[in-house]
Amino acid sequence: MHTSLALLLELGVILLALSALGALARRVGLSPIPLYLLAGLVLGEGGIAPVPAAGEFVETGASIGVVLLLLTLGLEFSTAEFTHSLRRHLPSALVDLVLGVAPGVVAGLLLGLDAVGVVALAGATWVSSSGIVARLLDDLRRLGNRETPSVLAVLVMEDFAMALYLPVLAVLAAGGAWWEASLGVLVAVGAVGARCSPRTTTATTSTGGWPTPTPNS
16 A cells, blocks of 8 residues: 655654643643644644645544544443443533533524524533543543542433434424424434333343442542
């Protein structure tokens, strides 16, 4: 397979920059994520040093990396423990919903957006990035802390809610009818309900789960 010299050089520049930023972040005791975001602005399209040859490779690698990061995070918890945590922290998720949606709704109304625009902006201000939160927990060595299951439970409930929110938003933004959006919601609810049903949880528990995290000393 032929690999262009430009691709190799740009990947080298990217890896060198990220390594230097990661070392700087560790030196000052911070997560490197903000510095990585700044590096993306500098090296991305329209930045000081764009990397067009490596763009497609980096985009594909980033998608794979997020999936593997979330997989690694999920291996820290058993299905039974996580399902119990989801049910226990439902009130926290409702508070997260209200506090997250309210700024988007207010901003959308002040900007004069239509109903679809307000719904879209409310979702943008509400949902957190699973990948960034997972990376922060790992970087700050908080995966074993007692509050981590609570944080992850709220985060996962946000992701489940997005399974309902995104079909509705997509249909409404495309000018579809409410019954079409409702159909998408029913499919999403069925998938989530099947995954979190007691029978599924019991079956997974009987075959053995992953180790439960212990608090840091």
